[in-house]
Amino acid sequence: MPIQWFPGHMAKAKRLMAEQLRGIDVVVELADARLPVSSRSPVLDELARNKPRLLVLTRVDLADPHCTERWIERFQREGVTAVAVDARTGQGLRAFKRALDTLVQAKRDRLRARGIEKVVTRGMICGIPNVGKSTFVNQLAGRAVARTGNLPGVTRSLQWIRVGHTELLDTPGVLAPKLADDEQGLKLAASGAIKEEIFEASEVCAYVLAYLSERYPDALTRRYGLRVDKPIAWTTIQEVWPAVEPWFEQIGRARGALVAGGAIDEERVAKTVIHDLQEGRLGPVTLEWPED
Numbered sequence: 001m002p003i004q005w006f007p008g009h010m011a012k013a014k015r016l017m018a019e020q021l022r023g024i025d026v027v028v029e030l031a032d033a034r035l036p037v038s039s040r041s042p043v044l045d046e047l048a049r050n051k052p053r054l055l056v057l058t059r060v061d062l063a064d065p066h067c068t069e070r071w072i073e074r075f076q077r078e079g080v081t082a083v084a085v086d087a088r089t090g091q092g093l094r095a096f097k098r099a100l101d102t103l104v105q106a107k108r109d110r111l112r113a114r115g116i117e118k119v120v121t122r123g124m125i126c127g128i129p130n131v132g133k134s135t136f137v138n139q140l141a142g143r144a145v146a147r148t149g150n151l152p153g154v155t156r157s158l159q160w161i162r163v164g165h166t167e168l169l170d171t172p173g174v175l176a177p178k179l180a181d182d183e184q185g186l187k188l189a190a191s192g193a194i195k196e197e198i199f200e201a202s203e204v205c206a207y208v209l210a211y212l213s214e215r216y217p218d219a220l221t222r223r224y225g226l227r228v229d230k231p232i233a234w235t236t237i238q239e240v241w242p243a244v245e246p247w248f249e250q251i252g253r254a255r256g257a258l259v260a261g262g263a264i265d266e267e268r269v270a271k272t273v274i275h276d277l278q279e280g281r282l283g284p285v286t287l288e289w290p291e292d
Helices: 006-024 042-047 064-077 093-113 131-143 181-190 201-215 215-223 237-255 264-277
Strands: 027-031 055-059 081-086 121-127 159-163 164-171
Touching: 006 042, 006 121, 027 081, 027 215, 042 164, 055 093, 055 131, 064 081, 081 093, 081 201, 081 264, 093 121, 093 164, 121 131, 121 181, 181 201, 181 264, 201 237, 201 264, 215 237
Parallel strands: 027 055, 027 121, 055 081, 121 164
Antiparallel strands: 159 164
């Protein structure tokens, strides 16, 4: 089933962002380090195409560090200023602030050349839901100014914080009104960017199991005791299901995820695997590699 999620508050946030962008000097775009392509919103390409942009990869504590390094290198080669930040610990914030200062320096120099010494620049923090924006904002502010939670859609309003000589506007998470393809929806659902009520957990779990069998088979063995004889290439749920169904069975029986009569509770198994991925219990996992 195709996954789409663009509720009314996202449409409102998009309109507010468009209004505020007129006075913005730089856009700070947050993306999930586990899926640095799928978690970037084309809404920003539409609204902020002419603004300097700083890409911040979050959730680095959950991502494969070697992949994150390669992503940063690739973005830099493509002319995109990118930094990796652990929003929970604050690691990488110094690099972020240096990059932010570099991007707004041109405006400061122009104003100072005209005799204006006290220059305050403005930026906008944007990203998809549940990418860690609120935690990132609280780290920047040095105090709890934004509500946090491991659910998409926590931030619903706009607020300003100050970082050095730059004022940053925190905005609600916004997805694209239409996702590029079904696989992007599955990745976003697996990462926690889309509410669980919107997608079929068993389909997302099947995607996760297939992907892990290709890229992180040891994670399946360590966490669930699964034997991965050969990788499962994701195509469609109908084609992949015969290969992953025995794994649902094994995980369900090991975890006691049963319904009346002793059958496997597929929904419970699926949510267990998805939550294990989101909480890092499967180890560091990146759902998109640069060579893909």
